[in-house]
Amino acid sequence: DADVTQTPRNRITKTGKRIMLECSQTKGHDRMYWYRQDPGLGLQLIYYSFDVKDINKGEISDGYSVSRQAQAKFSLSLESAIPNQTALYFCATGARANTGELFFGEGSRLTVL
Amino acid sequence: GNSVTQMEGPVTLSEEAFLTINCTYTATGYPSLFWYVQYPGEGLQLLLKATKADDKGSNKGFEATYRKETTSFHLEKGSVQVSDSAVYFCALSPKSFQKLVFGTGTRLLVSP
Numbered sequence: 001d002a003d004v005t006q007t008p009r010n011r012i013t014k015t016g017k018r019i020m021l022e023c024s025q026t027k028g029h030d031r032m033y034w035y036r037q038d039p040g041l042g043l044q045l046i047y048y049s050f051d052v053k054d055i056n057k058g059e060i061s062d063g064y065s066v067s068r069q070a071q072a073k074f075s076l077s078l079e080s081a082i083p084n085q086t087a088l089y090f091c092a093t094g095a096r097a098n099t100g101e102l103f104f105g106e107g108s109r110l111t112v113l
Numbered sequence: 114g115n116s117v118t119q120m121e122g123p124v125t126l127s128e129e130a131f132l133t134i135n136c137t138y139t140a141t142g143y144p145s146l147f148w149y150v151q152y153p154g155e156g157l158q159l160l161l162k163a164t165k166a167d168d169k170g171s172n173k174g175f176e177a178t179y180r181k182e183t184t185s186f187h188l189e190k191g192s193v194q195v196s197d198s199a200v201y202f203c204a205l206s207p208k209s210f211q212k213l214v215f216g217t218g219t220r221l222l223v224s225p
Contacts, residue, residue, distance in 0.1 A: 004156070033212065042202060042217035043157075058212065090156055100145045100164075100206040102213060104156030 003027045006091050006105035014113050019078040021108045023091030031094040032074040033102065036060060036087045043090065049074055050096075081112040115140045117203050119216035126193055126223050134188040134219045136177075136203035144205040146170075146179055146186040147213070151200040160188075160201070198223045 004025045013019055023032065030051050035043040045058030047066040055066060063085060067075045078085055088109050092102040120135040138146065145164045149157040161170035166181035175190045186203060203216040 035215075040217060043215040045212055048212055092156075100147060100162060100213065101159045102157075104158065106154070106156050 002106065004091055004093055004103055004105040006089075006108045008108060009106065010109045012111045012113065013081055015082055017081050017112075019081050019110065021076045021089055021091075021110070023074045023076070023105060025072050025091075025093045025103075027093050027095075027103060028071075029093035029103070030071065030096045032068065033092040033094070034058075034064075034066060034074070034076045035090045035092060037090060037107070038087050046076065046089075078110075081110075083112045086110060086112045115144065115205060115207060115214045117205055117214055117216035119201075119203050119219050122200075122218075122220035124219060124221045126221070128195055128223055128225050129192045130223075132188070132190040132193045132197075132221065134201055134203075134221070136186045136188065136216060138184050138186065138203070138205050140184075140205055140207065142208055143181070144207050146177070147204040147206070148175070148177055148186070148188050149202040149204060149215075151202065151218070153199070157202060193221070193223045195223045195225055197221060 007022045033048040034046040044060045049055050049068045065077045088107045091105045094102045116139045118137050147162045148160040150160045151157045161172040163170040163179035169178045177188045200218045200220045202218045204213045
């Protein structure tokens with residue numbers, strides 16, 4: 001089983017719908033991140049969390065919200081999806097003892113029609 | 114602010130050719146530097162890293178040297194294989210390590 005699991009792996013939805021992407025990890029890491037990947041833009045940070053009570057906005061948080069339900073779970077929500085949120089979304093984890101290494105899930109591909 | 118600039122791809126090579134993917138950075142202070150690789154259909158995984166000037170990171174035949182004077186961290190491999198075909202991301206982390214800042218990625222295509 002993967003250490004960082006994202007669900008769903010693929011989702012097609014319509015404009016205005018609420019969408020939740022879920023991430024769970026078995027690595028025991030405190031830090032969790034949500035990134036968005038667009039062609040030609042690399043990865044952009046949406047939100048990050050250093051523990052259950054610590055949530056921080058990244059560079060592109062507008063239109064997104066997150067919930068850290070437990071140390072192992074970090075969900076990303078789009079309250080009202082729009083087409084330019086069509087992208088590949090990655091969850092990542094990192095240890096508190098910072099080495100700079102993040103561990104990524106396999107990604108959730110979201111298409112908003 | 115912090116930013117990373119990578120050469121645009123795709124980089125197309127024949128098997129056993131020499132690879133260089135350029136990466137330069139802008140940062141306050143002295144960040145740690147990383148190369149991540151993304152194979153088709155997978156998430157990113159750490160390839161190598163360097164935490165201070167003149168450090169050389171290496172893994173799987175890939176190398177990169179932290180050059181403070183040129184603010185660069187170029188990725189090299191002496192002889193690429195078809196299995197090296199992937200997207201390569203250069204990234205930096207400030208010493209305080211709030212988060213990683215990624216470049217836009219460079220796609221490498223290696224043909225037999």
